[in-house]
Amino acid sequence: MENIDPFLRHGLFDAKVPRYTSYPPANHFQNDVGHRHQAEWLSCVNNGEAISIYVHIPFCKRLCWFCACRTQGTQTMRPVDAYVQTLIKEVSAVRAALPSKITMGRLHLGGGTPTILSPETMNTLLNALFDAFDPSDDFEFSVEIDPTEASEPLLQTLIDFGMNRASIGVQDFAPDVQAAIGRLQSLEQTTTVLDFLRAAGLKAINLDLLYGLPFQTEESFRQTLAHVVDMNPDRLAIYGYAHVPWMSKRQVLIKAETLPDTQQRFELANIARDTMLAAGFAAIGIDHFAKPTDSLYKADQAGTLRRNFQGYTDDQSETLIGFGASAISRFRGGYQQNAVATSAYQERILGEGFAAHKGYEMSDTDTLLSAMIEELMCRFHLPTKSLQTQFPEHAQLIRQTVIALMSRYTDVFSINSTGLQMHPETYPLVRIVAHYIDAFNSSEVAHAAAI
Ligand SMILES: C[S@@+](CC[C@H](N)C(=O)[O-])C[C@H]1O[C@@H](n2cnc3c(N)ncnc32)[C@H](O)[C@@H]1O
Numbered sequence: 001m002e003n004i005d006p007f008l009r010h011g012l013f014d015a016k017v018p019r020y021t022s023y024p025p026a027n028h029f030q031n032d033v034g035h036r037h038q039a040e041w042l043s044c045v046n047n048g049e050a051i052s053i054y055v056h057i058p059f060c061k062r063l064c065w066f067c068a069c070r071t072q073g074t075q076t077m078r079p080v081d082a083y084v085q086t087l088i089k090e091v092s093a094v095r096a097a098l099p100s101k102i103t104m105g106r107l108h109l110g111g112g113t114p115t116i117l118s119p120e121t122m123n124t125l126l127n128a129l130f131d132a133f134d135p136s137d138d139f140e141f142s143v144e145i146d147p148t149e150a151s152e153p154l155l156q157t158l159i160d161f162g163m164n165r166a167s168i169g170v171q172d173f174a175p176d177v178q179a180a181i182g183r184l185q186s187l188e189q190t191t192t193v194l195d196f197l198r199a200a201g202l203k204a205i206n207l208d209l210l211y212g213l214p215f216q217t218e219e220s221f222r223q224t225l226a227h228v229v230d231m232n233p234d235r236l237a238i239y240g241y242a243h244v245p246w247m248s249k250r251q252v253l254i255k256a257e258t259l260p261d262t263q264q265r266f267e268l269a270n271i272a273r274d275t276m277l278a279a280g281f282a283a284i285g286i287d288h289f290a291k292p293t294d295s296l297y298k299a300d301q302a303g304t305l306r307r308n309f310q311g312y313t314d315d316q317s318e319t320l321i322g323f324g325a326s327a328i329s330r331f332r333g334g335y336q337q338n339a340v341a342t343s344a345y346q347e348r349i350l351g352e353g354f355a356a357h358k359g360y361e362m363s364d365t366d367t368l369l370s371a372m373i374e375e376l377m378c379r380f381h382l383p384t385k386s387l388q389t390q391f392p393e394h395a396q397l398i399r400q401t402v403i404a405l406m407s408r409y410t411d412v413f414s415i416n417s418t419g420l421q422m423h424p425e426t427y428p429l430v431r432i433v434a435h436y437i438d439a440f441n442s443s444e445v446a447h448a449a450a451i
């Protein structure tokens with residue numbers, strides 16, 4: 001076992017810190033900010049820019065007990081079809097507010113379960129999106145696929161519209177773990193979907209796994225990982241299970257005493273890492289793995305890896321527009337989040353055409369902090385020299401941050417010619433370090449430095 005003293009010292013096993021898929025995290029968004037800015041931010045997107053589009057489908061036929069995603073159960077297609085009609089109205093309102101020559105660099109369908117749509121409804125939705133936005137030359141179209149809810153005609157519809165990346169939910173293959181998280185999914189169901197997609201020519205496949213699930217043991221997880229290696233994906237996300245029953249009520253069905261403790265979680269994460277490295281994958285950031293042929297690996301090598309609401313990405317677009325209930329848009333000026341409840345979202349779209357209810361307007365200091373945290377999360381590096389060039393008015397705040405980090409995390413950072421670099425064995429601490437920078441910004445010393 002590796003030396004865990006630095007992790008104990010810096011509170012790794014007790015910390016409850018954000019995943020920093022954005023700075024500030026979405027729970028800091030403020031009421032009505034996004035609403036006030038939405039039309040202005042849309043009109044200010046650079047004409048000719050290739051934007052990224054996210055479409056949220058908040059429906060599932062079954063509700064897995066572990067799941068913390070914004071979704072709701074349905075057994076009939078009526079609410080889903082009505083929701084898609086609302087989405088189409090939103091696409092049309094947003095398109096009208098954008099400059100004329102915008103193209104679509106990325107389209108991601110997430111959820112919930114996008115593959116719950118009937119082929120006809122999916123066809124209607126995709127026609128509306130492609131009518132509104134021409135795809136750019138290097139267009140990527142990715143979809144989250146639940147293998148237990150993905151008919152071949154639906155998958156074929158996605159392929160026909162140019163889907164070129166599939167993100168398939170697995171979580172764990174052990175039957176007792178699956179039973180304890182309310183998600184039964186056989187190996188065959190997963191391989192059938194994989195075989196279909198590959199036969200149809202799809203070359204980029206992601207799988208999602210979780211560690212820290214109930215009854216997961218080192219042995220059972222090794223078995224799951226062996227199946228995953230056999231499936232030969234291009235990319236993997238292996239997240240730590242977040243047990244937050246106060247936020248995600250369905251998780252009360254998972255008994256806390258069946259979960260591995262934090263030390264065991266750490267061992268499971270190490271097993272995942274060792275297995276994937278041995279299988280020829282590279283570790284990307286804190287929770288992704290990619291083959292050298294995958295675009296995430298190439299972005300990591302080129303130093304252009306980014307972080308957004310889906311986690312790590314090679315997407316370089318500055319503008320991300322989210323459609324649907326709870327979807328978040330990112331503009332140069334800030335964030336805007338749609339109404340979270342499906343009914344509230346629908347009411348707003350039918351009433352006002354837009355559905356933003358929350359948001360965050362970025363100050364210059366926020367933009368600097370966002371850049372620092374993204375650099376750390378993606379490259380475990382604080383490029384102080386380039387940050388000082390980019391934010392000359394904040395040179396003092398950057399210096400103060402460096403001093404604070406170097407005195408608190410003497411065993412984590414070293415100084416190199418471009419800034420501060422974390423030692424590889426301390427990478428698991430990166431969210432704690434990011435949180436320290438976040439909290440440091442609200443301290444008196446940072447405010448004194450910012451003036
Ligand atoms: C929208 S969900 C899955 C998409 C699709 N509905 C499916 O079931 O395959 C996207 C991913 O979020 C991750 N996720 C969901 N709940 C989580 C939790 N409580 N902790 C960590 N990751 C979670 C899972 O890995 C999941 O595959």
Ligand code: SF4
Pocket residue numbers: 059060062063064067068069071111112113146169183
């Ligand atoms: S894991 Fe997927 S299918 Fe299960 S509840 Fe979450 S979004 Fe729905």
